[in-house]
Amino acid sequence: MLKTDAIIIGAGPCGLSAAIHLKRIGLEVLLIEKGSIVNSIHRYPTHQTFFSSSMKLSIGNIPFITAKDKPQRNDALVYYRTVAELEQLKIHSDETVLSVEKTGEVFHLTTEKALYETSHVIVATGYYDQPNRLEAVGADLPHVHHYFKEAHPYFQKNVVVIGGKNSAVDAALELQRAGANVTVVYRGATYSPSVKPWILPGFESLVKNGEIRMIFQADVEEITEDTVRVQTDSGIEEIQADAVFAMIGYHPDYDFLGSMGIQLDEESGCPIYNEETMETSVKGLYIAGVIAAGNNANSIFIENGRHHGEAIALSISDKLKADWKYNR
Template identity: 85%
Template sequence: MLKTDAIIIGAGPCGLSAAIHLQRLGLDVLLIEKGSIVNSIHSYPTHQTFFSSSMKLSIGNIPFITAKDKPQRNDALVYYRTVAELEQLTINSGETVLSVEKTGQVFHLTTDKGVYEASYVVVATGYYDQPNRLEAVGADLPNVHHYFKEAHPYFRKNVVVIGGKNSAVDAALELERAGANVTVVYRGASYSPSVKPWILPGFESLVNNGKIRMIFQATVEEIRRDAVRIRTETGVEEIESDTVFAMIGYHPDYNFLGSIGIELEQESGCPLYNEETMETSVEDLYIAGVIAAGNNANSIFIENGRHHGEAIALSISEKMKANC
């Protein structure tokens, strides 16, 4: 059994930030990540451009310098790897936490590779591994995907993109450029206000010129291997489709959070925590990053979630002083 001061579950940007600040307190810190370092960013589309500037994505007061103001996916991968090296962070990647239990003042963590003890635990697991599911017949067919990587395989294919926010619009744009026949189906009455302002004019232009078909106020009723059936205000329509991208958002792993004792608000899905310290109702158990937002993932991003580590470090620092 390995004993350490603090364990952070999840090695995304917010988990890395928390590790840096805790390590600077003099604590021994271990990050446990079931995928690779910044796994969610690695899963982004190959040519993804961030909404935030590189400065707002930086952590640990280590500059993130790029040629363009808004970095792309690969820029971020290089930066966060470099930060992990500079800060000499200990990261167990490819290891899944199965359970977290607290006995007295000590947390016991069991993973698929070992057992650990720690005085403090920070959960920074994000939400990208938990896509929202469609309530439609055929939603689990193999031609339905919740992640978009790149458009090349869909040249001259009929593709239906479900959703109307950034991930859906980005995917539709890349697919159209690669020669796919793209239809976007969205339940909203107009474009989401969260769509990045610098890409919406180009997207609307493609819609207006018939390059992309955009259908608002539409509900998906059934997905088949060759078509998608939708219902709109004017009735039922079937759209030919080889592939479906259901880009309808993601959510935290509520089962895991509940299993380790974190209480959740039923309606919002938000964990109950102290907003000043990020500490949950379980003493010495903290959260960091987008999971603090529950179902409203658009309220916390890297640029504000990265500061959670500072709040956690301050809280633990005060506890350490009180115990001296």
């Protein structure tokens, strides 16, 4: 049984930020990460450019300096690795937390590799490992993907991108540049307002010029080995497809949150927590990062989720001070 003051589940930017602030109030902190450090960013498309500026992605008051205002994926990977080294954060990577149980005032965590005991648990698991389910026949075929990494393998192939927000638009642009024949299928009637404003004009121009086909108000009914069948205002259409990217969003692991006793709002999917402290209804159990947004992942990003660690550290510090005064 390994004992420590606080355990953070998830070593993404918000988890790292929480670890830094907890260390600064004198706690011994361990991060447990099922993949690699900032695993979600590692899984981003190779040439992904962030919506936020590097200043708004920085954590722990450590400057994030890049040549361009908006950093790319690799810039962020280097930065967060450097921060972890500078702050000497203790990270157990490639280790999945299986359960979290509380007995009295102590939490017991079970992973694939060890047992842990701690007084404070912070869940910063994000949502990127839980893609939204595409409700269509054939959605589980091997050429249907929920993550886009690299466009090169799809040169001169027919590719259908499902979705109309940033991840779908980014994937479509990369695929078109690599010589793929791209069709984008979207349920909405027009472009999503969440699409990055600096890329939308270029995307619209490609659509107008016929270099990307955009189909609005279309529902995917069936995917076969070489086609996507969609229902549109004009009727049923079959689109040739060697590959399909279902870029329709992600959600938190609700089963995992519920297993720890975290209550969820049924309508929004948001965990119920104190917005000032980030503490859930389970005393000593906190959340940080995008999982606080529930189904609305567009409301919390790194730039505002990184501040959750400060609130958590302040809450724990106040509790420890109160306990010390009470026990004098």
